[in-house]
Amino acid sequence: MKTKIGLFVVAAAFLIAYGACKNDVTSTDNQQTQGKTGNPAIDALTEQIAASPKDAQLYASRGKLFYENEGYDEAIRDLTVALQFDSANVDYHHLLSDVYLDYFQSRLALRTMERAAALYPERIPTLLKLCEVQYTLKQYKASLQTIDRILKIDPQNGDAFLMMGLNTRELNDTDRALKAFQKAIEIDPELIDAWINLGQMNAKLNKPDAERYFDSAIRIAPDNITAIHAKADFLRDKNDLNGAIALYKKLNTIDVQYDEGYLNAGLLYLDQDSIEQARKMFDLVIEVNPINIQAYCFRGIAHEKAGAFARAEKDYETALRMAPEYELASEGLARVKGKK
Structure with a gap:
């Protein structure tokens, strides 16, 4: 009985906290049900919500789809409505916390999880x-x-x-x-992050067996991006540049969109004065992530080293348009400005 009373009190407090914005949220949501988004799954749920406007799961499902499509405001509204109808549903709390975190509202993410933990201690x-x-x-x-x-x-x-x-x-x-x-x-033994952290910490302590922790992580999960990247960083720091490059490039056989693999391989090629190979890597970074500022700057450096000053100038200027205070790009632009 004591547990039930406690749960009721916490749930009531939750409803009061959310109740203040209930009218606004419901009004906004009703407006959402009027229009089409162009996403068939979301629009289908909108039609279902219009038919069953008090079904918490429908709001939660639509909120999840909005979240997956980076519609953070819409996701927050839907999940808030879902919690008004079913305040004790822990999955809704977890998902709302994820949305807040990805929307850079970490304090609200924390408050959401504190409420969930109060409901389910x-x-x-x-x-x-x-x-x-x-x-x-x-x-x-x-x-x-x-x-x-x-x-x-x-x-x-x-x-x-x-x-x-x-x-x-x-x-x-x-x-x-x-x-x-x-x-x-x-x-x-399958906690990959623990193996990686052990490898990183032992490497920092200059322990001779540090590498085995990275190897264990990769053996457990051969395609784990984080584990392979960590091993590549370890080899780079040990000055095994060819070994590191091989692993950075391996990352992109697993995920062709992983721009950090191309970028890090390009940086090491640049260190080795393999200018053309470096440039190709930076080209790939920009192809998969056109707003990677570093890639423009370092491709500018590669062009500059190759004597392609006009191309270098263009890349430095692009980097500075995105990050006006980027000192490395600013210095590069000053070097090549006016050169032919």
Whole structure:
């Protein structure tokens, strides 16, 4: 009985918090049901909402589709309405928190997860998400307190130890972080991020076995972009530039749209004075991500080294249009301005 009363109080508080904007949200949503978006799935849900305007799941489903299509304001409105009709649905809280995070409204993401954790104080996925949001907001001590709550419920939760490692690493508690990551992989050997962090931390400590942690991560997940990139960075820092380039290029056999692979390979080619190969890599970056400012700047450097000053000038100017304070591009432009 005590638990039910507590849940009712929290739910009531949630409804009061959201109720203030209920009329505005519902009005806005009703307007949304009038028009077509051009997305067949969203428009189909809009028609269903018009027929069943109090169905929380319909709003949540449409909100999810808006979110997937970067319609953040619309997603927030729909999920807020869904929560008005079903305030205890934890999945709606989680999804709304994701939308807020991706929409750079991290404080609202945190408040959303705090409400969810108040509704479900012993639900581990909710507590894990709360500690992740706290970590994202650099609230490391608060995140560790949430992790303590998780470990009291489940002392062998690998994800909790992973999060403990991430937080203590940020707090510069190296020994505790290493122990936490080690515990995480002992509990769940497939926690790729724990292997990567162990590799990075041991590399920083100049431990001779650092590479094996990256290799373990890649062995567990051969196509994991983060693991391969981390191993490439490790080889680069060890001055194995050819090995690093091979891995950076491997990233783009897995994901041709991953611009960081092309960019990093291009930078190392530039270091080796392989100017034409570097330029080709920067071309690929710009092809998949036309707003990658660094790619324009470094392609400008490649053109400059090749004596193509007009092309270099154009690239530097493009970089500066997107980032007027970009010092490297500004210096490059000053060097090539007026050269033929």
